[in-house]
Amino acid sequence: MGKRNVAIVGVAESDFGDTPHLSLNGVHSQAAARALADAGLEKTQIDGLFTTGGGSGLFPLEIAEHIGMKPTYIDSTGVGGSSWETFIEHAFTAIETGKCRTALLVYGSTPRSDMKKKLRGGELALAPRGIAQYETPFGPTVASRYGLIARRHMHEYGTKPEHLAAVAVAMRRNAERNPKAYIRTPITVEDVLASRMIADPLHLLDCCLRTDGGGAVIVTRADIASGCRKKPAWVIGTGGAASHVSMAHMDPMTVSPARRSAEIAFGEAGIVPKDIDVLQCYDSFTITVILTLEALGFCRPGEGGDFVADGKLAWDGALPTNTDGGGLSSNHPGMRGIFLLIEAVRQLRGESTAQIPDARVAVCTGTGGFMSHCGTVVLARD
Amino acid sequence: MDADWFHPVVDVESDNFWRGCREGKLLIKLCDACGRNHFYPRDYCPFCWSAATRWIEASGRGRLYSYSIVHQNPLPPFKDRCPYAIVIVALDEGPRMMANWDFDVPLDQLACDIPVTAVFREMDGVLSLPAFRPIG
Numbered sequence: 001m002g003k004r005n006v007a008i009v010g011v012a013e014s015d016f017g018d019t020p021h022l023s024l025n026g027v028h029s030q031a032a033a034r035a036l037a038d039a040g041l042e043k044t045q046i047d048g049l050f051t052t053g054g055g056s057g058l059f060p061l062e063i064a065e066h067i068g069m070k071p072t073y074i075d076s077t078g079v080g081g082s083s084w085e086t087f088i089e090h091a092f093t094a095i096e097t098g099k100c101r102t103a104l105l106v107y108g109s110t111p112r113s114d115m116k117k118k119l120r121g122g123e124l125a126l127a128p129r130g131i132a133q134y135e136t137p138f139g140p141t142v143a144s145r146y147g148l149i150a151r152r153h154m155h156e157y158g159t160k161p162e163h164l165a166a167v168a169v170a171m172r173r174n175a176e177r178n179p180k181a182y183i184r185t186p187i188t189v190e191d192v193l194a195s196r197m198i199a200d201p202l203h204l205l206d207c208c209l210r211t212d213g214g215g216a217v218i219v220t221r222a223d224i225a226s227g228c229r230k231k232p233a234w235v236i237g238t239g240g241a242a243s244h245v246s247m248a249h250m251d252p253m254t255v256s257p258a259r260r261s262a263e264i265a266f267g268e269a270g271i272v273p274k275d276i277d278v279l280q281c282y283d284s285f286t287i288t289v290i291l292t293l294e295a296l297g298f299c300r301p302g303e304g305g306d307f308v309a310d311g312k313l314a315w316d317g318a319l320p321t322n323t324d325g326g327g328l329s330s331n332h333p334g335m336r337g338i339f340l341l342i343e344a345v346r347q348l349r350g351e352s353t354a355q356i357p358d359a360r361v362a363v364c365t366g367t368g369g370f371m372s373h374c375g376t377v378v379l380a381r382d
Numbered sequence: 383m384d385a386d387w388f389h390p391v392v393d394v395e396s397d398n399f400w401r402g403c404r405e406g407k408l409l410i411k412l413c414d415a416c417g418r419n420h421f422y423p424r425d426y427c428p429f430c431w432s433a434a435t436r437w438i439e440a441s442g443r444g445r446l447y448s449y450s451i452v453h454q455n456p457l458p459p460f461k462d463r464c465p466y467a468i469v470i471v472a473l474d475e476g477p478r479m480m481a482n483w484d485f486d487v488p489l490d491q492l493a494c495d496i497p498v499t500a501v502f503r504e505m506d507g508v509l510s511l512p513a514f515r516p517i518g
Contacts, residue, residue, distance in 0.1 A: 147450030
């Protein structure tokens with residue numbers, strides 16, 4: 001398997017769910033402090049900051065200032081939920097080339113509290129200028145963009161609403177094990193199908209949660225990792241792939257860019273799908289999971305529906321996936337890719353609330369935008 | 383907040399397209415260097431990066447590649463329109479585009495791969511938008 005020069009050594013979530021007691025910056029601070037304690041490192045050892053851009057063009061610098069850092073390596077690549085897997089790739093390269101010793105990835109978002117305070121609405125449309133002027137005027141919601149993908153997949157392959165629902169049911173089974181998951185009430189396929197339609201063919205329970213929350217991940221080189229509190233999770237492969245922003249440019253609409261990101265990452269790591277003990281797969285919507293499973297090669301194109309139907313994505317199934325409950329049941333503040341990394345590391349350490357026995361290889365595949373970009377990270381323990 | 387999520391901010395690359403919509407024409411672009419059509423319109427061809435692009439009028443006919451029926455959108459003016467459908471149409475000339483399913487055609491007539499044709503609907507006295515209807 002791939003090189004073992006760079007490792008994730010610290011992971012933490014902030015409080016999540018409803019966090020009216022935390023400011024947006026405060027979510028970042030809390031997550032960073034907890035991840036640092038998890039790693040057992042000193043704040044002064046961190047020289048790299050990786051965080052997504054925000055409202056002001058200087059957002060990464062605002063976060064740096066707020067948490068009292070003056071990093072010499074900084075990155076705010078904004079590709080949506082897969083930004084975090086992309087940051088791992090960039091941090092890996094920066095650490096390997098000596099441009100950075102120890103990197104902090106930190107995320108926070110408070111959409112749930114912001115909506116209650118009427119600071120934002122329930123839908124984030126792209127402003128109808130530039131390339132978005134050719135789609136926004138027709139009223140596509142985020143859910144309906146994924147609805148387009150789901151509909152085409154159903155048309156080409158006979159994927160059924162029951163298949164999509166099986167993904168939501170498995171994620172909820174995982175959430176039942178996680179005391180911190182936002183929603184833990186068991187659901188059935190029938191419950192998903194009976195929930196109200198949001199963007200046909202996607203029902204309410206096919207859609208991720210909208211919670212507050214954040215997370216942080218600390219990445220460092222091997223010699224520093226050896227002095228950390230916990231066992232390292234080695235970064236043994238990374239890959240990224242861009243696709244589109246306009247839905248008319250997603251071609252074909254049934255193939256996730258994860259096909260390309262995973263090919264690169266798996267090649268680098270020297271693994272094939274059957275080597276993977278636990279998968280963390282972006283689940284903004286149930287269809288996201290089905291396309292990603294096909295793209296990663298767990299099944300053939302079009303077979304994702306049948307693949308998930310028997311519940312194998314649950315923690316006690318054949319392919320444990322999103323063992324924290326995922327974005328469908330645990331938390332989803334908007335760009336969820338960092339939580340994939342956090343749960344993968346916990347599995348490799350033996351710390352998950354839905355622990356897979358002897359998990360050695362974990363894969364995270366983040367998806368940004370409207371299946372616009374994917375980033376895949378392969379992690380392994382010693 | 384009264385952000386406008388509906389009216390396109392017209393620019394020098396899009397001006398002809400939106401004017402075409404007001405005149406009932408679906409304008410796309412052809413590249414004379416590589417011979418390929420594209421949509422949305424660019425000054426430089428997205429395939430070969432030539433600047434030798436020019437406007438052509440598309441037939442308006444194509445096939446419905448995919449659709450989704452929006453049941454929930456809190457943003458004006460879409461909120462009052464629910465349920466409505468967004469569609470992706472593969473034009474006979476090649477490119478795909480998003481539009482609405484024509485507002486007076488029943489939603490149960492939506493189906494992937496059916497032949498469709500464009501019409502133009504004046505929305506509010508300012509904006510004309512393409513919408514697609516089934517053929518035959």
